[in-house]
Amino acid sequence: MLKIDNLHVKLEEEDKQILKGLSLEVPAGQVHAVMGPNGSGKSTLSYVLAGRDGYAVTEGSATMDGESLLDMEPEQRAAAGLFLAFQYPVEIPGVGNMTFLRTAVNAQRKARGEEEMSSGEFLKAVREKAKDLQIDAEMLKRPVNVGFSGGEKKRNEILQMAMLAPRMCIMDETDSGLDVDAMRLVSDGVNALRGPDRSFLVITHYQRLLNHIQPDVVHIMSDGRIVKSGGPELALQVEEEGYGDLLAEAG
Amino acid sequence: MAESAVQIKDVTPQVSGAPKAPDALSARLEALDLPKGGFSAQARADALARLREMGLPGPRDEYWRYTDPRPFSAPVPQAIPIEGKSPDSPLFTDLDRLTLVFVDGAFDEGASDDLTLAGIEIDTLAQADAETDHWARGLYGTLEASGQKPVRRPFATLNTAAARDGVLIRVTGKAAKPVHIIHRRADEAADVMWHHVLRLEDGAELTLLETGMVGARSNGVIEADLARGARLHHITAKRAGHQKLGISHLFARVAAEAQLKCFALSVNGTLMRHESVIDIVGDDASAHIAAAVLGDGKVGPFHHDDTVFITHAAERCESRQVFKKVLKNGAEGVFQGKILVKQGAQKTDGYQISQALLLDERSQFLAKPELEIYADDVKCSHGSTTGAIDEEAMFYLRSRGVPKERAIVFLVLSFLADALEEIEDEVLRGQINDRLEAWLTRRANQ
Numbered sequence: 001m002l003k004i005d006n007l008h009v010k011l012e013e014e015d016k017q018i019l020k021g022l023s024l025e026v027p028a029g030q031v032h033a034v035m036g037p038n039g040s041g042k043s044t045l046s047y048v049l050a051g052r053d054g055y056a057v058t059e060g061s062a063t064m065d066g067e068s069l070l071d072m073e074p075e076q077r078a079a080a081g082l083f084l085a086f087q088y089p090v091e092i093p094g095v096g097n098m099t100f101l102r103t104a105v106n107a108q109r110k111a112r113g114e115e116e117m118s119s120g121e122f123l124k125a126v127r128e129k130a131k132d133l134q135i136d137a138e139m140l141k142r143p144v145n146v147g148f149s150g151g152e153k154k155r156n157e158i159l160q161m162a163m164l165a166p167r168m169c170i171m172d173e174t175d176s177g178l179d180v181d182a183m184r185l186v187s188d189g190v191n192a193l194r195g196p197d198r199s200f201l202v203i204t205h206y207q208r209l210l211n212h213i214q215p216d217v218v219h220i221m222s223d224g225r226i227v228k229s230g231g232p233e234l235a236l237q238v239e240e241e242g243y244g245d246l247l248a249e250a251g
Numbered sequence: 252m253a254e255s256a257v258q259i260k261d262v263t264p265q266v267s268g269a270p271k272a273p274d275a276l277s278a279r280l281e282a283l284d285l286p287k288g289g290f291s292a293q294a295r296a297d298a299l300a301r302l303r304e305m306g307l308p309g310p311r312d313e314y315w316r317y318t319d320p321r322p323f324s325a326p327v328p329q330a331i332p333i334e335g336k337s338p339d340s341p342l343f344t345d346l347d348r349l350t351l352v353f354v355d356g357a358f359d360e361g362a363s364d365d366l367t368l369a370g371i372e373i374d375t376l377a378q379a380d381a382e383t384d385h386w387a388r389g390l391y392g393t394l395e396a397s398g399q400k401p402v403r404r405p406f407a408t409l410n411t412a413a414a415r416d417g418v419l420i421r422v423t424g425k426a427a428k429p430v431h432i433i434h435r436r437a438d439e440a441a442d443v444m445w446h447h448v449l450r451l452e453d454g455a456e457l458t459l460l461e462t463g464m465v466g467a468r469s470n471g472v473i474e475a476d477l478a479r480g481a482r483l484h485h486i487t488a489k490r491a492g493h494q495k496l497g498i499s500h501l502f503a504r505v506a507a508e509a510q511l512k513c514f515a516l517s518v519n520g521t522l523m524r525h526e527s528v529i530d531i532v533g534d535d536a537s538a539h540i541a542a543a544v545l546g547d548g549k550v551g552p553f554h555h556d557d558t559v560f561i562t563h564a565a566e567r568c569e570s571r572q573v574f575k576k577v578l579k580n581g582a583e584g585v586f587q588g589k590i591l592v593k594q595g596a597q598k599t600d601g602y603q604i605s606q607a608l609l610l611d612e613r614s615q616f617l618a619k620p621e622l623e624i625y626a627d628d629v630k631c632s633h634g635s636t637t638g639a640i641d642e643e644a645m646f647y648l649r650s651r652g653v654p655k656e657r658a659i660v661f662l663v664l665s666f667l668a669d670a671l672e673e674i675e676d677e678v679l680r681g682q683i684n685d686r687l688e689a690w691l692t693r694r695a696n697q
Contacts, residue, residue, distance in 0.1 A: 050650045053642065078652035090647040094668025095661045100648070103661075108652035143668075160651060 001065060001199040002026040002049075002168050008059035009041075009048050009224075018044045020224035021060065026168070026217075029196040033210055033235060034203045036221030037243045042203045043087065045221075046172040050084040051077050064168055078104075079111035083166035085157040087173040092144035097156070100144050101126065105163055129162045133189050151182030158189035169193070170201045175209035187212030207239035222247050275324045276307045282326035282442075283413050290385035291376075294392030298411035301396065307405050314402050317585040317617045318524050318556040323406055323498050328468030330440035331494050339689060341433075342462050342488055342682055348431040349373075355436060355466055356443035357416050370424030371457065376417040376446055387419045387448045394474040394502035398528040402560065407500040407526070410472040414446035417472075422455035422481070434463035434489075441466040447473045451481035451509070458484040458676070464495065471499040477509035479533060486679055488516040488686065494551055495520045500528065507533025507565065514674045515542040516683055517555060518690060524556040534565045541573040541673035543687070545663075546582030547694070548614065553578075556585035557605075563596040563629075572603040575670040577663050579610035589621040592629050601631035608666045609639055610659070656695035663691055 002025065009019035018041045026032045036042050048055050049062055051074035062069045069077055092100065106116040117125070130140055133155045145153050154174055161169055171190070175183055190200070190213050202213060210218070210232065218234040219226045222243070227250035228234065238246060288295045308320040322328075351373075352362035358375040366373040372386075379385045392411040398404060418432065432447075443466030451457055455478070465471070477483055483503075489495070497520065505511050517523060529538045538561060546553040561570045576584035586605035607616030618635040640662050648658035664687060671687075674680040 050646075052646050052650075073655070074646060074649035075652050075654050078650055084650050086647065086650075090641075090644045092644055092647070092661065092665050094665040094671075100651075100653075100661065103657060104648075104651040104653050107654055107657065111652065143665075164651065 001028045002062070002201065003064075004049075004060070004062045006060035007048070007057065007062055009044060009055050009057050012054050012056050017058075018055075018224055019048070022221070022225050024219055024226050024229070026199045026201055028199055030216040031194065031200040031202060031213060032217045032219060033215040034201060034219045034221050034226075035205070035207075035235060035238055037247075038205075040221045041224040042221055043172055046084055046170050046203055049077075049170055050074060050082065075107065076111070078164070078166070079108045081167035083161050083164055083169045085154075085161060085169065085171040085174050087176055089145050089153040089157055091146045091148075093146050095144050097140050097142055097144050098126065101160060101163055104160070108164060126159070126163060130159055132192065133159050133162075134185060135159055150177035151179065151185075154178055154182065154186050155189070158186055162189065162193060167197060168199050168201070170203070172203050173205060174202070175204055175206065183209065183212060207235040210235045220246055220250070222250070275309070275321075276302065278326045279307065279324055279409070285413055286380065286415050289380040289383045290388040291380055291391045292383070295412050297396070298392055298408050301399070302405060302408045302412060305403050305405050305408070307409070308403075314558075314587075317587070317619075318522070318554060320406075322496055322522055323468075323470070323524070328440065328442050328466070328496055331467040332439055333436050334464065334490075337490055338693065339490075339686060342686060343429075343431055343460055343679070346429060346431075346678070348429045348460065350431045350433060351375075351418060352433045352435060353416065353445065355438050355441035356434075356445050356469070359435075368430075369427040370422060370455070371426045371430070372421040372423070373430070374419045376419055376448075377415055379419055385419070386421055386450065390448050390450060390474060390476055391446070392474075394476065394504055395472060395500070397530070398500070398502040404500060404526060404528070406470055406498050407472050407502070410444050410446055410470050410500070414444040414470075414472065417446040417448070419448045420457065420459075421450045421452070422457045423452045424454075425456040426458070429458035429460055431460040431462070434461070434465040436464050436466060439467060443469045445469070445471045447471075449473065449475040449483065451475070451477045451483055453478045454480040456482045458486070458679075460679075461485070461487045462489065464490050465497060467496065469495065469497040469499070471497070473499075473501045475501065475503040475511070477503065477505045477511060479506045480508040481506070482510045483512070484675060485513045486674060486683070487514070488683060489518070489520075496522050498524045498526075500526045503527075503529045503538065505529065505531045505533065505536045505538050507536055509533065509536045511538040511540075512673065512675060513540045514670070514683075516687070517542060517544045519545070519547060519550065519553060520555060521552050522554045524558065526558045527560070529559075529561045529570070531561070531563050531568045531570065532565055535567045536565065537569040539571040539573075539673050541571070541670045542575070543667045543670040544574075544576040544584060545687075545690070546576065546578045546584060546614075548579065548581035553582035554585070555583070556587070558585075559588040561590050561601070563590070563592045563599045563601065565596055567598040568596065569600040570602065571673070572605070573670050573673055574605040575667050576607045576616060577610065577666065578607055578614035578616060581613040583614070584616040586617070586635070587619045587621075588633070589623065590631055590633070592622075592624040592626050592631065594625040596626045597628045599626060599629040599631065601629070603633040604669070605635045606666070607637045608663065609637060657692075660688065660691040660695050664688060
């Protein structure tokens with residue numbers, strides 16, 4: 001599904017190299033976790049894949065089903081089936097959550113040459129999915145993320161993910177700022193979306209999220225590269241020993 | 252900027268604060284056929300005398316530092332072709348309202364509703380001026396005259412002397428429905444002056460809507476007198492795409508416990524200046540004034556100036572100024588806003604924000620926020636910002652599949668939201684928002 005090969009990325013403004021030859025592959029239907037200490041380049045990886053401005057790819061490639069992501073605009077990547085759940089979802093006053101989400105759903109459908117969703121269909125679908133995530137009607141009516149608590153913002157991200165039905169989901173530190181209950185809601189939402197045609201790249205600092213969202217593969221990232229990959233036990237090792245020993249061992 | 256028919260070299264050099272341009276004034280007056288007036292005769296004669304004393308402002312006048320007044324002084328405006336049918340459906344048509352149509356500033360009785368409405372008395376200025384007695388006699392030109400201090404506003408005085416038509420509305424109770432003034436154009440070169448006088452008696456309520464297009468050039472004045480506990484909502488939404496040249500003045504006197512709320516939507520226009528002069532004279536009153544402005548220099552020059560002067564002369568009053576301008580393709584926005592808190596106006600709560608969203612580097616916003624406070628127990632704040640589209644929000648929207656052009660529409664609406672919030676009525680706010688969205692979307696798709 002997602003294939004990243006020898007990716008080198010620098011910040012455009014500072015001429016600072018962040019990713020230094022990162023490679024990983026997420027096959028269809030699998031959940032991969034990327035863990036790593038602060039400053040290892042985890043968020044940069046998610047931004048570059050989603051197409052944020054300000055980064056220059058100097059070497060390497062990132063493809064989804066064989067198509068180069070790096071040549072596409074952010075909205076084209078989204079229409080192709082890529083979704084990034086933000087660490088800090090953005091507040092947009094004056095724009096209704098529903099208006100925004102319906103515009104996004106239909107823009108993606110239009111880009112793929114599919115028929116747009118009628119407002120009746122959309123409302124029905126969104127109400128169903130919102131219920132599972134315990135998002136009430138009042139929250140749906142409010143402006144995008146405005147006045148939402150940290151947990152509500154993350155649930156809103158998962159609601160968007162559920163409505164947009166992407167094939168490749170990248171989750172950037174989705175667990176940050178979540179209490180235990182919110183973490184369970186968000187994880188349940190993600191687990192409900194797991195399936196043979198959908199893959200996840202879960203970027204996280206801590207192992208605890210991975211108790212709820214069981215990964216197939218865990219990658220350890222350091223200084224812009226993947227330094228070690230393994231099964232879920234790798235995450236437990238990080239939790240017990242910290243990154244120090246692991247990174248020293250990986251050299 | 253429109254060509255001025257007045258030769259610049261003929262204008263006497265100005266001294267700041269003492270505008271005098273006698274040649275420009277003579278030429279301007281010569282081009283006008285001044286009405287003698289009936290009930291307004293004395294007010295008109297007084298205005299003419301005041302005008303002759305003060306002259307018209309010149310480009311060096313401090314109050315006109317950011318906007319060139321000469322196109323407003325020119326004897327005649329340049330003709331502007333009459334626009335075709337608007338792609339937007341007319342605003343407020345589904346509301347139960349009383350409609351008054353003005354064509355090139357003159358009341359069109361045939362196209363208007365019957366002017367009888369419970370709780371309200373409506374006349375047109377031209378009809379009322381055929382008589383020598385009218386309730387507006389003590390009001391016409393009065394608020395305009397008292398709004399000449401400390402800054403002179405000669406174009407308003409010119410209007411008092413020369414305006415032929417407008418509405419005179421006296422509200423005694425709660426007006427049964429909104430009054431909607433629709434301006435239309437007929438003559439390509441029409442130089443329109445309209446003058447409204449609104450008198451809201453104790454506890455009276457009125458919603459006044461104004462839409463449409465006014466002339467090749469327009470000069471409008473509203474004098475609004477709000478008695479104790481009265482409430483006036485005024486919403487203006489002029490049609491988009493009109494290459495208009497216009498100046499307007501609102502003079503409002505707000506008595507105790509009264510509430511004034513004004514909102515203006517302005518889309519395009521070559522040269523526009525809106526002055527609001529609001530005197531809060533009674534305790535526990537409030538005055539809100541807001542505007543959402545969209546300017547695109549691509550279709551022609553765009554310059555939009557909002558100038559506000561709010562005076563607090565009573566205790567525990569509140570005022571809010573919320574001005575938002577979205578500018579692109581070299582459009583220019585101006586905001587001059589002042590809050591004056593007089594001695595004794597304790598517990599005043601004054602708020603002023605002016606913000607511009609520049610969609611490119613060629614556009615500019617000039618802001619001059621001012622506070623002048625002579626009371627020691629007040630809360631006043633002002634802020635002014637100029638910024639570009641928030642890249643973070645832009646990326647967020649695009650990452651969800653929203654195309655860039657559509658994302659800009661969302662972010663512009665988001666930017667303007669605070670100004671629209673000042674429209675209290677949800678239905679009216681929704682209609683204005685829909686209009687904005689339709690207009691922005693159409694432009695995005697062009």
